[in-house]
Amino acid sequence: MGEVLPGPVPAVERSRLAARRRRDRWVDLLLLLPGVGFLALFLVVPLAQVFLRSVGLALIGEAGHFTWDHYRQFWVEAQYRDGFFFSLWLGVASTVISLATALTFSALMQVRFPGRLVVSVLYKVPLVVPSLVAAFLILSLVAPGGILARLVAHWGWEWPRLVYDRWGWGIIFVLVWHNVPFMMVIISAVMAGIAQDINDAARNLGASPWEVFRFVTVPLSMPGVSAAALLVFIQVFGAFAVPSLMESAYPLALPVIMQTEMMDRANWALASALGSVLTIASAIVLFAYYRLVQGRESPAR
Amino acid sequence: MIGTRLFPGGSGPWLIAALFFGLTLIGLIVPMIVGVLWSLVNPRAGWFPPNLVPPSLSLDNWRAMFSVPEMGEAAVASFTIAPLVTALCAALALPTGFALGRRAVPFRRAIEFLVLAPIIMPGIVIATGLGSMFIRFGLAHTVLGVILVQTVVVLPFMIRIVTATFEAVPQDLIDAARNLGAGPLSLAWRVLIPLVVPGLFAGGVFTFIGSMEEFVLTFIVGSPHVRTLPVLLFAYLGGRSQIFTYAAVVTIVLLVPTIALLFTAERALKQEYLAAGLGKM
Numbered sequence: 244m245g246e247v248l249p250g251p252v253p254a255v256e257r258s259r260l261a262a263r264r265r266r267d268r269w270v271d272l273l274l275l276l277p278g279v280g281f282l283a284l285f286l287v288v289p290l291a292q293v294f295l296r297s298v299g300l301a302l303i304g305e306a307g308h309f310t311w312d313h314y315r316q317f318w319v320e321a322q323y324r325d326g327f328f329f330s331l332w333l334g335v336a337s338t339v340i341s342l343a344t345a346l347t348f349s350a351l352m353q354v355r356f357p358g359r360l361v362v363s364v365l366y367k368v369p370l371v372v373p374s375l376v377a378a379f380l381i382l383s384l385v386a387p388g389g390i391l392a393r394l395v396a397h398w399g400w401e402w403p404r405l406v407y408d409r410w411g412w413g414i415i416f417v418l419v420w421h422n423v424p425f426m427m428v429i430i431s432a433v434m435a436g437i438a439q440d441i442n443d444a445a446r447n448l449g450a451s452p453w454e455v456f457r458f459v460t461v462p463l464s465m466p467g468v469s470a471a472a473l474l475v476f477i478q479v480f481g482a483f484a485v486p487s488l489m490e491s492a493y494p495l496a497l498p499v500i501m502q503t504e505m506m507d508r509a510n511w512a513l514a515s516a517l518g519s520v521l522t523i524a525s526a527i528v529l530f531a532y533y534r535l536v537q538g539r540e541s542p543a544r
Numbered sequence: 545m546i547g548t549r550l551f552p553g554g555s556g557p558w559l560i561a562a563l564f565f566g567l568t569l570i571g572l573i574v575p576m577i578v579g580v581l582w583s584l585v586n587p588r589a590g591w592f593p594p595n596l597v598p599p600s601l602s603l604d605n606w607r608a609m610f611s612v613p614e615m616g617e618a619a620v621a622s623f624t625i626a627p628l629v630t631a632l633c634a635a636l637a638l639p640t641g642f643a644l645g646r647r648a649v650p651f652r653r654a655i656e657f658l659v660l661a662p663i664i665m666p667g668i669v670i671a672t673g674l675g676s677m678f679i680r681f682g683l684a685h686t687v688l689g690v691i692l693v694q695t696v697v698v699l700p701f702m703i704r705i706v707t708a709t710f711e712a713v714p715q716d717l718i719d720a721a722r723n724l725g726a727g728p729l730s731l732a733w734r735v736l737i738p739l740v741v742p743g744l745f746a747g748g749v750f751t752f753i754g755s756m757e758e759f760v761l762t763f764i765v766g767s768p769h770v771r772t773l774p775v776l777l778f779a780y781l782g783g784r785s786q787i788f789t790y791a792a793v794v795t796i797v798l799l800v801p802t803i804a805l806l807f808t809a810e811r812a813l814k815q816e817y818l819a820a821g822l823g824k825m
Binding site: 267268270271273274275276277278279281282283285286287288289290291292293296348351354355356357358359362364365366367368369370371372373374375376378379380381382383384388390392393394396397420473474477478480481482483484487488498501502505506511514515518519521522525529 | 563666669792
């Protein structure tokens with residue numbers, strides 16, 4: 244910096260500037276301390292502990308020694324591996340179904356239809372419904388002996404098995420119900436920002452409504468869409484409550500296995516290793532997302 | 545826009561309305577009615593297939609709210625913890641949000657990533673770390689421990705919303721106040737804080753609802769001694785015997801305040817706050 248200045252800065256002036264800059268740094272630190280300090284203490288420290296413990300270090304009351312055993316156990320024992328893939332399946336299936344639904348609904352919400360205002364308020368209700376409550380509401384609807392099963396039984400039909408099934412369709416159903424409104428909030432905001440001219444131009448050039456949706460609306464909504472999809476995937480991948488209530492006896496979702504290891508067996512080391520696997524897998528997805536978005540965002544906007 | 549030309553006959557908007565209202569009916573209204581019915585089932589008569597409506601109704605399950613200790617305690621715990629978490633978040637987020645929104649702080653990217661982390665990290669992983677840490681510190685199974693863990697996961701929303709609000713304050717106003725002789729304290733108290741009240745309110749709605757609904761961390765750190773409504777709901781829905789009647793009561797006690805809050809705060813929960821809280825990554 245010194246070379247750029249036109250003349251030599253008086254020493255007194257310079258030391259006053261430096262003192263002021265130092266004071267500013269202290270003010271920054273003081274202001275940041277409450278929020279950042281809290282997260283450092285109650286987020287960074289425990290997460291560091293999870294990683295350390297997963298390799299055998301920092302155990303309570305025991306001398307720790309470095310080991311990969313817990314990771315080996317994860318990969319060798321089928322129940323843990325299957326749990327990982329089951330969680331992955333729940334994440335992918337819920338994200339894909341929610342995304343397709345939310346995109347369609349958001350596009351339809353751009354149309355002026357009677358009662359649009361009412362719908363635009365009502366569809367946000369699931370945003371504040373806890374996933375456990377969603378599970379209860381859906382269970383009372385679609386479980387064996389639920390209202391729908393009773394209804395179709397009146398006509399002599401049999402209700403298909405939708406909960407406690409091998410592929411977790413009941414879980415996916417609840418998670419989609421819960422996540423579609425969340426995605427719609429983000430995607431609708433992006434879609435509302437697309438200039439009407441672009442749609443008109445595409446239509447004038449002979450595109451069908453489907454083509455406009457597929458080749459104009461969806462690509463232009465990409466920034467919002469990808470962020471929403473990423474958040475939903477990571478949340479479902481690490482979901483505990485809904486899978487725990489609605490899954491079959493085998494396979495169990497990875498977070499459910501972690502909870503059992505922690506609370507029933509007090510095996511914090513294995514739970515930490517499973518948690519690290521979950522975190523690393525999420526981080527890989529996150530990283531891939533940022534690489535993908537970096538290439539795409541500039542032309543889209 | 546798109547749909548008006550999908551159905552050239554002009555019936556398009558009506559079809560869309562029918563679709564959305566049909567979905568709302570099946571996906572929202574009917575389940576809510578079934579939930580309310582479950583809470584009113586007469587425990588002596590039950591509600592078994594193939595009955596579409598309970599054979600007889602009573603308020604017995606609602607009386608259980610006061611006679612079954614665990615239910616009353618869970619309600620008290622939830623409604624005590626949520627305001628405390630909200631207040632703690634506001635106190636922590638105000639200075640930090642000001643620094644992030646208005647000052648050139650060092651390591652900005654790293655701090656923003658730290659603030660984003662609890663939103664994207666699986667709760668169960670944070671619970672794994674905090675659970676064992678709190679056992680060592682004697683904070684496990686205490687109300688204070690539950691308040692702290694809930695704050696970890698809802699604080700980011702508050703910080704992000706407050707930061708966005710501070711960013712939107714026009715610099716002119718601050719300069720004008722300074723020119724008129726306002727010191728840092730009266731600037732904060734008379735100018736900045738009144739201007740960020742809407743953001744603080746939106747953030748407060750987020751954190752209150754987030755705290756009421758938080759389950760995984762509360763479950764792992766708090767139970768069995770501290771049980772909030774979602775933890776109790778989990779107990780009634782899981783386990784060997786499901787108690788749908790009590791689950792319905794807990795559901796309604798949990799849902800009515802949060803949905804009422806959503807409707808009263810609809811204006812505060814404008815798109816931009818939702819976007820600040822959830823959207824931009």
